[in-house]
Amino acid sequence: MADVGEAVLWPSEENYPAFAAACEGGVLQTYAEFHAVAQPMVEQMLASGLQVSKVNPDVSEMVAWCQANFGNVKSKARAAYAGFVVLSQDAKRDTH
Numbered sequence: 515m516a517d518v519g520e521a522v523l524w525p526s527e528e529n530y531p532a533f534a535a536a537c538e539g540g541v542l543q544t545y546a547e548f549h550a551v552a553q554p555m556v557e558q559m560l561a562s563g564l565q566v567s568k569v570n571p572d573v574s575e576m577v578a579w580c581q582a583n584f585g586n587v588k589s590k591a592r593a594a595y596a597g598f599v600v601l602s603q604d605a606k607r608d609t610h
Contacts, residue, residue, distance in 0.1 A: 519565030521596035522556065525573075532573045539588045567600045 525533040530545035542548045559566050576595050577587055584591035 519567065520559055521567045521569055521593075521600040522552070523571050523576075523592055523596045524552070524568035526570050529570060529573065533571060533576075536573050536577050536587055537592065538586050567596075569596045569599045571595065571599070 523533075525545075525548075527545045530548060534541050534543060542551060556566050556568070571592075576592065579595050579598065580587040580591035583594065
């Protein structure tokens with residue numbers, strides 16, 4: 515299995531309104547705000563040598579998974595979901 519490094523949720527611009535509406539807790543309201551904050555963070559992680567996997571979430575799947583596993587859709591639950599998606603994709607690749 516590949517080393518995951520950091521998995522980050524990275525909704526598309528089209529997907530962002532639904533993503534923001536589904537999230538509990540602090541989340542930036544527009545894609546432009548999200549991108550302005552998140553892109554430098556990802557660049558810093560990459561510069562420090564971390565592997566970064568960006569996950570464009572299926573919002574309804576994300577909400578269902580977070581609710582089932584954490585009882586909410588707060589930042590820790592969303593971070594765990596991002597990791598789950600990346601690990602699931604790696605597992606699928608390893609079995610084919």
